[in-house]
Amino acid sequence: MMKYLQKLGKALMLPVAALPVCGILMGIGYALAPAVMGAEGPTSGAAYTVGFLLIKAGGALIDNMAWLFAIGAAVGLSDDHDGTAGLAGLVSFLMMQQLLSPGVVGAVRTLEEGTVDYIAFSKIAGNSFIGILAAIIGAACYNKFKNTQLPDWLAFFSGKRSVAIVTAVVSIVVSVVLLFVWPIIFGALVALGNGIAKMSGIGAGIYAFLNRLLIPTGLHHALNNVFWFDTIGLGDLSHYWAGDVTGQNGVNWDLGMYMSGFFPCMMFGIAGAALAMVQTAKNKKAAIGLVVSAAICAFVCGVTEPFEFGFMFLCFPLYVVYAALYGIFTIITYYSGFRAGFCFSAGATDLIFSASLPAHAKTWMIIPLGIAAFVVFYLVFKFAIVKFDLKTPGREDEDAEAAEANITLANNDFTAIASGVLAAVGGKGNVANVDYCATRLRFEVKDSTAVNEKAVKAAGAAGVIRPSKTACQVVIGPKVQFVYDELKKML
Secondary structure, three states, X not given: OHHHHHHHHHHHHHHHOOHHHHHHHHHHHHHXXXXXXXXXXXXXXXXXXXXXXXXXXXXXXXXXHHHHHHHHHHHHHOOOOOHHHHHHHHHHHHHHHHHOOHHHHHHHOOOOOOOHHHHHHHOOOOOHHHHHHHHHHHHHHHHHHOOOOOOHHHHHHOHHHHHHHHHHHHHHHHHHHHHHHXXXXXXXXXXXXXXXXXXXXXXXXXXXXXXXXXXXXXXXXHHHHHHOOOOOOOOHHHHHHOOOOOOOOOOOOOOOOXXXXXXHHHHHHHHHHHHHHHHHOOOHHHHHHHHHHHHHHHHHHOOXXXXXXXXXXXXXXXXXXXXXXXXXXXXXXXXXXXXXXXXXXXXXXXXXXXXXXXXXXXXXXXXXXXXXXXHHHHHHHHHHHHHHOOOOOOOOHHHHHHHHOOOOOOOOOHHHHHHHHHHHOOOHHHEEEEEEOOOEEEEEEOOHHHOOHHHHHHOOOOEEEOOOOOEEEEEOOOOHHHHHHHHHHXX
């Protein structure tokens, strides 16, 4: 299971790489035109126009992240990274998003507007979890049915053309299951939120922990509706930006307590974690390219998904620790008296705008809290990554292969090399699966004892790496794709 999650994490890298620049554009746009995001500010002028365009440009991808995941991750999860899998992922996503929309659900079962069930299905559209689930379904259907042979009278739909059809059928079945399961899970989380709301600062910490932990599933919206909006009579966000204060207009809790703790974590904690990832990376360029831009994105406007999706599936235990740090700092922030709110997310832009509202308090505390978050996130991440050899960005096996980029084959007879390597790993019958990355052929073998390392080198490869009992990686060098293409023909 962990191996598959790591594969999913790698597949998500491609769509995730497109997000940081969009977050930064939205942050700059928000600073120029806060009124676009619902905050106070001018609604005309050159600055407003530029800000409006930047926000819409960034939102084009941020708001449609689920589409990126459905297509990009499906391609990454397919055996041969074929675009057909991306099409299948899109088919699955569109199918589930349509079948689980409130309008369609309301036609087949009772669904009253304003109820928890209605809110649950209203959060399906654009849900990242549905996008990732669609990618998994699309890729699985592609891998399974890409070589399907149909009778002559249906031959047109054979092979890859059958994938989208099968994907659509599977997606209908999954949608039916979610039709009953999704509102139960969503409702349970709303009930949990009701209980947490009675626990003061400790409850705020538990909420922050669950908020981050549920990001991969999209179910954090269930808790957000409890604490940020007026689902059960709270509405921390809506009351804060309405200019209310504690003790007025039905605010019987410490206003801002369910938002304040996110600021030190998003603005400074992620930067500390990013520094730890860069320092411990084998391929520092790859790590810098992803996590540094993601950290800037989080600091400016509080868009954290580029950072979180960059490692949550690669090493989920570390993501749980990450979520726990949010909970801890939210409790500390609550008792420190720091209060701030966000209209968009907990970045520097919202911190500045929220500081003018009546409920703000001790805004200057962001400095000591931020420094503490930076140091703690940095130390915890660095210790965990090094101690447990976690596969954060820049530490995947492919990044270790950067040093192999200059390897040259004995000759360019790729057919002969592929034939020799295949014989050396035990022949066609011993190969359960094969893929390739930057410099290596990645075999899943049935019998690892049948792999002859001397024969592999004699075939022209640089060496063999055995990461597990059934895995065998043959180091080829940068021309690995050409050897792989010949190998696939033989298989």
